[in-house]
Amino acid sequence: MEAELFIIRYLHVLSGIMWIGILWYFNFVQIPSMPKIPDEQKPAIGKVIAPEALFWFRWGAFFTVFFGLALAFRSGYLAEALMLEYANIGIGMWLGMIMAFNVWFIIWPAQKIALGMVDADAALKPKMARRAMLFSRTNTMLSIPMLASMISFQNPIM
Amino acid sequence: MGKILESLPLTIVAGVVLTVVMIFATEAINDSQMSAPEKAVSDVMNSM
Numbered sequence: 001m002e003a004e005l006f007i008i009r010y011l012h013v014l015s016g017i018m019w020i021g022i023l024w025y026f027n028f029v030q031i032p033s034m035p036k037i038p039d040e041q042k043p044a045i046g047k048v049i050a051p052e053a054l055f056w057f058r059w060g061a062f063f064t065v066f067f068g069l070a071l072a073f074r075s076g077y078l079a080e081a082l083m084l085e086y087a088n089i090g091i092g093m094w095l096g097m098i099m100a101f102n103v104w105f106i107i108w109p110a111q112k113i114a115l116g117m118v119d120a121d122a123a124l125k126p127k128m129a130r131r132a133m134l135f136s137r138t139n140t141m142l143s144i145p146m147l148a149s150m151i152s153f154q155n156p157i158m
Numbered sequence: 159m160g161k162i163l164e165s166l167p168l169t170i171v172a173g174v175v176l177t178v179v180m181i182f183a184t185e186a187i188n189d190s191q192m193s194a195p196e197k198a199v200s201d202v203m204n205s206m
Contacts, residue, residue, distance in 0.1 A: 085191060087191075138163060140173070141170075141176065142176070144173030144177050145173065149184070152184070157181050
């Protein structure tokens, strides 16, 4: 049981680093750098780097939530956390699930249009790029309390 | 909200503010779920 929980927690943390690491790469590095990149070099980002980063980003999000829920279930506190009886971890779990929903159902569909990975009206691309950016920023904002909540479950702040 | 999210520094500030709000909200939720004896013990522990 202890070994099983260790492995699930380890996979949860590994997936989380993959997810939040790429989220912060997008927000701290790629988005602010785009205006400084010459137009002829921008396809390297839009056609090569961003699609690859988005692949690891969305599956990182999926497996972070998957292993997180599995960890809570196997530890016996899943329902209590989701009902906020264990508010420390419960709030973080809800924030993480909202963020993963944003990744899969808002950011990823919008990015597919913005990056030209699916057929769409050209006029729609800037609108979808802005939507993806705003929800990516929303996730960056939520990642700060989410990570605090995750840590406070084992190291209470107050 | 859109103006805050367009700015990375403001996004970070908003995240820190949310964290502080969350810490107090968590404390309030935990307190509301404690029985009177548990609350008394918790208060003593916090004052040590």
